[in-house]
Amino acid sequence: MASDGYLPLFETRRVKGRIFYRVFVVSVFVCIFFIWVYRLCHIPNKHENGKLLWVWIGLFAAELWLGFYWIFTQSLRWNRVRRLTFRDRLSQRYEDKLPGVDIFVCTADPKIEPPMMVINTVLSVMAYDYPTDKLSVYLSDDASSDLTFYALMEASHFSTHWIPYCKKFNVEPRSPAAYFINRLYEEMENRIQTATKLGRITEEIRMKHKGFSQWDSYSSPLDHDTILQILIDGRDPNAVDNERCALPTLVYLAREKRPWHFQNFKAGAMNALIRVSSKISNGQVILNVDCDMYSNNSQVVRDALCFFIDEEKGHEVAFVQFPQNFDNVTKNELYSNSSRIFNEVELQGLDGYGCPLYTGSGCFHRREILCGSKYNKETKIEWKSKKDSKGEESLLDLEETSKALASCTYERNTQWGKEMGLKYGCPAEDVVTGLSIQSRGWKSVYSKPERDAFLGVSPTTLLQLLVQHKRWSEGNFQIFISKYCPAWHAHGKISLGFRLGYCCYGLWAPSCLATLFYSVVPSLYLLKGIPLFPEITSPWIIPFAYVIFAKYGGSLVEFLWCGGTALGWWNDQRLWLYKRTSSYLFAFIDTILKTLGFSESAFVVTAKVADQDVLERYEKEIMEFGDTSSMFTILSTLALLNLFCLIGAVKRVIIDDGFVKLYETMILQILLCSTLVLINWPLYQGLFLRKDNGKMPSSLTAKTLVLALVLFGIEVT
Numbered sequence: 001m002a003s004d005g006y007l008p009l010f011e012t013r014r015v016k017g018r019i020f021y022r023v024f025v026v027s028v029f030v031c032i033f034f035i036w037v038y039r040l041c042h043i044p045n046k047h048e049n050g051k052l053l054w055v056w057i058g059l060f061a062a063e064l065w066l067g068f069y070w071i072f073t074q075s076l077r078w079n080r081v082r083r084l085t086f087r088d089r090l091s092q093r094y095e096d097k098l099p100g101v102d103i104f105v106c107t108a109d110p111k112i113e114p115p116m117m118v119i120n121t122v123l124s125v126m127a128y129d130y131p132t133d134k135l136s137v138y139l140s141d142d143a144s145s146d147l148t149f150y151a152l153m154e155a156s157h158f159s160t161h162w163i164p165y166c167k168k169f170n171v172e173p174r175s176p177a178a179y180f181i182n183r184l185y186e187e188m189e190n191r192i193q194t195a196t197k198l199g200r201i202t203e204e205i206r207m208k209h210k211g212f213s214q215w216d217s218y219s220s221p222l223d224h225d226t227i228l229q230i231l232i233d234g235r236d237p238n239a240v241d242n243e244r245c246a247l248p249t250l251v252y253l254a255r256e257k258r259p260w261h262f263q264n265f266k267a268g269a270m271n272a273l274i275r276v277s278s279k280i281s282n283g284q285v286i287l288n289v290d291c292d293m294y295s296n297n298s299q300v301v302r303d304a305l306c307f308f309i310d311e312e313k314g315h316e317v318a319f320v321q322f323p324q325n326f327d328n329v330t331k332n333e334l335y336s337n338s339s340r341i342f343n344e345v346e347l348q349g350l351d352g353y354g355c356p357l358y359t360g361s362g363c364f365h366r367r368e369i370l371c372g373s374k375y376n377k378e379t380k381i382e383w384k385s386k387k388d389s390k391g392e393e394s395l396l397d398l399e400e401t402s403k404a405l406a407s408c409t410y411e412r413n414t415q416w417g418k419e420m421g422l423k424y425g426c427p428a429e430d431v432v433t434g435l436s437i438q439s440r441g442w443k444s445v446y447s448k449p450e451r452d453a454f455l456g457v458s459p460t461t462l463l464q465l466l467v468q469h470k471r472w473s474e475g476n477f478q479i480f481i482s483k484y485c486p487a488w489h490a491h492g493k494i495s496l497g498f499r500l501g502y503c504c505y506g507l508w509a510p511s512c513l514a515t516l517f518y519s520v521v522p523s524l525y526l527l528k529g530i531p532l533f534p535e536i537t538s539p540w541i542i543p544f545a546y547v548i549f550a551k552y553g554g555s556l557v558e559f560l561w562c563g564g565t566a567l568g569w570w571n572d573q574r575l576w577l578y579k580r581t582s583s584y585l586f587a588f589i590d591t592i593l594k595t596l597g598f599s600e601s602a603f604v605v606t607a608k609v610a611d612q613d614v615l616e617r618y619e620k621e622i623m624e625f626g627d628t629s630s631m632f633t634i635l636s637t638l639a640l641l642n643l644f645c646l647i648g649a650v651k652r653v654i655i656d657d658g659f660v661k662l663y664e665t666m667i668l669q670i671l672l673c674s675t676l677v678l679i680n681w682p683l684y685q686g687l688f689l690r691k692d693n694g695k696m697p698s699s700l701t702a703k704t705l706v707l708a709l710v711l712f713g714i715e716v717t
């Protein structure tokens with residue numbers, strides 16, 4: 001409580017156990033330092049073995065890199081905080097002055113983002129516990145699909161039953177599919193599914209809504225006029241639910257698309273939404289959710305407002321990010337796809353510096369700031385509970401004037417995509433936009449309520465996950481080498497801890513090099529019988545042993561602490577390796593090509609549906625391959641190379657050296673190589689042992705066998 005008796009709307013608490021943790025960190029760092037010293041003190045003689053000298057230099061570089069990386073990861077843990085909100089105080093003081101909130105839902109492809117899923121998300125946010133006359137929901141459809149439009153039209157009718165029902169019985173979650181299935185819902189689902197299966201809208205449905213006529217002049221998803229339809233007009237006194245309460249405004253938007261116009265993916269869609277909504281409802285607060293991320297907690301809008309409206313600190317908060325949770329993660333997180341550590345630890349660490357990242361879905365923004373305003377201590381925010389009613393236009397006029405705001409040419413010679421709205425040109429449009437807001441002096445907040453705020457669909461195949469991480473690591477590396485990188489940008493405005501912490505994400509892509517080196521070279525030298533690490537009797541083994549033990553022990557404890565399973569942790573380690581040796585490698589190469597002007601980065605939308613047999617394997621936690629992607633070629637070749645090295649080493653033990661000698665001189669290489677083989681077990685199964693459709697295609701197996709044998713042959717001879 002502040003001294004003048006003022007009760008804040010939120011509170012910030014430090015996470016406990018920091019002293020113990022900091023001592024631990026320092027002890028590990030001392031040992032990392034000794035590892036570097038070991039490398040420098042044992043440089044091999046150039047004249048005896050020139051190649052070994054290069055290997056030594058490579059190892060030193062990799063260990064320097066990994067050591068620094070470790071420091072970056074720790075700065076994300078150094079200063080963690082938790083936030084607590086007081087919604088009751090918010091209602092007591094501000095219930096009749098609450099600002100308008102505009103919610104943007106984005107979709108891009110009705111095949112991999114089915115209309116049924118999209119409208120469940122829409123319905124869940126329409127039913128937030130918030131005055132409905134201040135709530136407006138916008139669906140941006142980058143596929144401009146009349147099927148999605150039809151589903152939204154059905155949803156607008158269904159909402160007249162659903163919203164009062166939710167409020168009366170205090171339903172949670174408010175996605176009808178996730179909550180329960182009732183007759184009305186089933187009927188609506190049947191109608192939508194029938195249309196979706198048919199793949200087009202029948203004449204009978206077409207007659208039901210004039211909005212469909214906008215598809216008359218339509219030629220393809222990439223070439224059409226703006227399609228905009230206000231399905232529920234919040235200003236209309238007749239727009240009420242079946243209990244005669246006002247309904248939230250509901251708008252469908254497919255921005256104009258032309259083959260000659262680059263559409264800027266989700267950032268482009270968001271900016272069109274910002275403009276269109278400013279005309280229609282102009283809520284001071286904007287929430288964006290992806291079409292799969294339904295609201296799982298109806299109080300979240302109020303939580304976010306506690307941060308924005310707080311009289312003491314609210315004026316500096318630009319955005320409030322909620323965690324992205326998923327309702328399709330299996331018990332042991334086969335693809336490490338729950339973002340557990342990011343949500344439970346790292347974002348809290350960033351929050352400690354006042355700078356959690358903007359990570360897209362589940363983030364509330366103040367409109368003004370998203371549109372480019374600079375921070376100024378003096379300015380007080382004026383929260384407006386009503387839109388300034390500048391002359392009430394008729395619905396038709398309003399639709400027409402709003403349409404113009406979503407045209408391709410609107411942004412020409414403007415600051416949109418640069419100083420205004422979401423930034424263009426980066427596959428991580430969210431992160432770069434957030435960083436630029438922070439560099440203008442604003443703060444952000446990470447809010448993680450007890451009950452998960454949003455639940456979405458995370459990738460259900462290995463390839464999808466690797467492609468998603470390629471996009472993220474590429475985006476973050478582009479940011480790292482741009483002027484938005486916090487490591488060198490905005491001096492004086494952001495803290496050192498955040499600068500270091502951000503490097504963790506910014507340097508994902510180039511960290512492929514150190515990992516590749518470490519997962520190949522020591523194994524090959526094991527095969528050759530040349531030690532690269534201290535012997536077991538040497539005191540230099542101690543720092544290595546301590547770092548390995550502390551790093552992996554520490555991360556296991558952290559993972560279990562955050563509610564994961566031991567097997568989940570093991571899977572997480574595997575994915576750590578796979579991402580670094582495939583996604584990050586490709587992201588690294590593509591970023592360099594892009595910088596040199598050879599390629600453009602794209603946005604590959606993650607599929608939210610999968611075939612039945614793929615899903616069955618996913619639920620049984622069997623890894624899905626079934627594709628000839630070059631990402632898999634690299635992973636398999638690395639796995640086979642390590643297997644050959646281990647077999648070679650075993651042969652050497654049996655035929656000549658004997659176990660004791662090898663064990664004494666090369667314990668760490670044995671450990672590293674056998675761990676790599678162990679962790680790659682699902683790959684060997686996929687390559688040689690499995691028969692189902694999810695195994696590696698035989699052509700890929702053959703190709704990687706040849707590749708691995710050639711590489712192996714070159715080294716042996």
Ligand SMILES: O=c1ccn([C@@H]2O[C@H](COP(=O)(O)OP(=O)(O)O[C@H]3O[C@H](CO)[C@@H](O)[C@H](O)[C@H]3O)[C@@H](O)[C@H]2O)c(=O)[nH]1
Pocket residue numbers: 106107108109113140142264265266269289290291292324359360361427428429430468471472603604605606607
């Ligand atoms: O041209 C496009 C491409 C995508 N999207 C939408 O963008 C959202 C995110 O796409 P998805 O394939 O689900 O990507 P994810 O990797 O799951 O998304 C994370 O990462 C993105 C940035 O890489 C952020 O934009 C997201 O908010 C964040 O949840 C989805 O709703 C899409 O419909 C569009 O609207 N237009």
Ligand SMILES: [Mn+2]
Pocket residue numbers: 290292456457606
């Ligand atoms: Mn997604």
